[in-house]
Amino acid sequence: MRATDLTLGILVLLGGIAIYVSAMGFEVIPGQSYGAGTMPRAIAFATIGVGLFIAGKALMAGDRSLGFELRDWVRSGRALFRAGTALVLIVVYIVAAPFVGFTPAALFVLLAGMLVLGTRPLPAIAISIVATIAIQQSFGRLLLVPLPRSDLFSFLW
Amino acid sequence: MGIYLEAAGLVFQPYVLAVIFCSAAFGMFVGAIPGLAATMATALLVPVTFFMDPVPAIAAIVTATAMAIFAGDIPGTLLRMPGTPASAAYVQDSYEMTKAGHPEAALGASLVFSALGGIFGTLVLITASPVLAEVALKFSSFEYFWLVVLGLSCAVFVSPGSPARGLVSLLIGLFAATIGIDNPAGAPRYTFGNVELYAGIQFIPAMIGLFAVSEVIRAFLARNETPKVANTRNASIFRQQFKNLVTYPVQAIRGSVLGTAIGALPGAGADIAAWISYAVSKKFSKTPKKFGTGHVEGLVEAGASNNGAMSGAWIPALVFGIPGDSITAIVIGVLYVKGINPGPTVFINDPQLIYAVFIVFLLANIIMLPLGWLAIKGAGTILSIPSRILMPIILMFCIVGSFAINNSPTGIIIMLVFGIIGFLMEENDIPIAPAILGLVLGPMLEQNFVTSMIKSQGSFLAFFERPIAAGLGIFTLVIWSIPLVLLLVNRGKSASVTPS
Known part of the structure; x- marks a missing residue:
């Protein structure tokens, strides 16, 4: 799923504006003009500049198409299912491991x-x-990483 | 001479040599595990060193660190999971070499030139440490600001694709670095009330997500298209390195010198050194277009720079008690526990101890060659596993590695978010590496920028008033102006050939 150059430029530009707006409320160091908002604002200016550059370059090259070019995998239900599974499995681990322990979740x-x-x-x-x-043995026992434990597999620890 | 013999007597004892060997194996093991880095190897060793005398304690840390930094290249080369941000500088080339069926050449170059860079850095450490440390101490926030900007600029211009997309990546990393409470005003930014985010985005889970999880997602998407790569077990690791040494002697020396010099700057460390060296290598290369496609030249220079910087980081640590990076910061703590105060007086009070440390450095870099060879041979087994089995295991390593950083599920969530971001970035030809450097150097950039602005009362001219700062600043501005000049020149040329 690849954004056209004009779309990417506009998205970057909007991102820069969003960072600038969000940074407006950050505190300054007492007695100074600088503070928590200085760096985000500098990033926002740079982001807006890059967004304008990418969009402007696309327009000057005659590329006015907006939207996304769809890759083959977007049209393949099976490929999407497999990629979705990889992400869902990470979420399942995050949710399940604290309750059932590392061993069954992994x-x-x-x-x-x-x-x-x-x-x-x-x-x-x-x-x-x-x-x-x-x-479990290398991280949990050797390197002493406190992986979530379960009563059922306590013999492994 | 007598002091060297006394120092050698402290090192060449069965107990100390056994400690060196065991910590080398430990460092290699930890460094080779994706998600665990040299800093973690050092941190894990600290409780063990409490029970040792000063020389074996320091020997354990020095050896484990040197091994872990090299071993971080193994998952980077084989699985595109760099162990350290420094490894990320050249991971694209080393991984492309693996995909082309030459993992042994990539790992061999990494091993040999890491050892050479480390030995060079140690020799500099022995001979010139007081002089270099004095220069480094003269750096103020202005010099550090330009040094960081220079490192970030290098990341943008060495990344494959257009500099504009490299800059987008860098800005993503810099923005991620603003998350948390670690800023000049101490105010929470973009934390949304989540206490876990107050500490900011940890770069190891982010790095695992951007590089490894994005690769896992791609492998799940196209399960039959994962490239088949060669096994390192039947290939010679050292065969091509003599040829590389003959072909790229300047790169090896330049990387070692630059790495050691940058490493000696407090706070700079191996990360900036590797990136700048890779950029310098590409800039002066006869074949710059090959960089990022599996070319060994940048690997030679940045690999030497990486370990050279590790030795260099000890210069300010030992001579002035100022840590050059997170590892030397831990070591200074260990030295204090042992009743030794790092600084100029240690050369007067305990010279044999300092020279013993120097000998340990040389031993660690020499022992790296055979142990690295063994590690590469063992790690190569990974490549013979089909991707339908390997990818879920890598995913599990990613999860556990991200969890291990802070022993919190937040690391896994950060990994997941950055994995999706990394996948989308690569789908849009936005390089990943600049984002990593932006994330790592963002806090340093902000701190030095705001400090400098306060010191100069808002005057940008102050950034060019000190000679070294002016030199670094002008050099950085020249780097940024070259693409614009080239763009204008090319436009002028194309306008002149366009028929009217």
Whole structure:
């Protein structure tokens, strides 16, 4: 999904205006003209400048098309489903891990990911179990990262 | 001479050598895991060093750090997951080399020239540290401002594609760096009341998201189009490095010198050094168009610069007690715990200790070659795994690595958001690397800009009043004006050939 040059320029320009407006309410250092808003405002000016440059260059080149060029994957339902699954699996981990613990959450993410990508079920199950234990042992035990624990798999810790 | 023998006596003991070997293996392990970097290796070692004498304690940290910085290149090269922002400078080239079936050449160059840069930096550390540290101490906020702007400019102009899109990427990174409470007024910005965001956007989860998660999304989208890459186990890692050394001697020396000099500047460190060296390499290259497409030249120069800067960062740390980066900041803390006060007096009170540290530096960079070889051989196994199995495992590493930074799910959320941003950026031909540097250097840029503006009472002329600041400023402005001049020249040429 690629924006045309004119669209990109306009989006960048709008982004710059949004940053400038949002920075108007930031506090200054007492007794000074500078503060929390100085840097965002400088970024806003630069962003507006770049947006105008990209849009202006597109217009001067005769490119007046607005919108997005659709890539092949946008039209493929399966591809969209697989990419969506990758993002959903991260969200599932964030939501589930604090309640069910690292081990079952990681096992689910790995297994679902492999199955969606076309790994056969039995190898997917075996590899997911081994990978989960390897990651849990290296991060959780060796590097002492406090991964969320679960009572069911407490023997692993 | 006697002091060197005494220092050697402190290092060449079975216990110290065993500590060096174990910490080297540890540093290699931590650095090679995506999401974990040299700073984390150092931080994890600190509690262990409490039980050691000063020399083995410092030896453990020095060795683990040197190994972890190199090992950060392994996931970067094989999986496009740079371990450090410095590795991100040349990850495009090293990953393209992997896709072309030459991961061993990329990792070999990274290993050998990292070691050479590290050894050069150590020799400078030994011979010229007091002089360099004095120069660095003369830098004020004006010089640091221009140095940061120079580093950011390099990131824009070395990135593939148009500089305008590189600038968009940089501005995304700089904007992300404004999030949080770490600003001159100490006021929360763009936190939306979320306390976790007060600390700002941590760059490791952001980096994992931009580089790795975007790659995972692409692999999920087109599961049959993931390129098949060669395995490093059957290839010679060192074979091509002699040829590289003969072909690019100037690049190796220039990278080492520049890296060491920049590393010696307090607060600058390996990140800026690698980026500036990569830009310098591209600028003076006979084949600049090959950069970003799997060309080893920039890797040679930036790799040498990377580890040269690591040694250079110890110059202000040891001589004046001013940390050059986050790692030396931790080390200074360890030295204080051991009853040693870093600074000029340490050369008078404990000279044998300082020279022992120098010897450890040399040993660490030499031992890096065989251990790095082993690590590359082991890591190469990753490439033989089909992507339908590898990608979910990488996704899980990304999740755990992002969590491990602050032991909080916020890191995973940041990773997810930046993963989507990175994917959309690459879909629109906006390079990712400048955003990373903007995120890392944004706070430093803001601090030095606002401090300078307050000092100069709003006068921009003050940014050019000091000689070094003026030199850096003019150099930066020249870099920015070159594309505009070229644009005008090309327009003039095309207008003159257009038939009326």
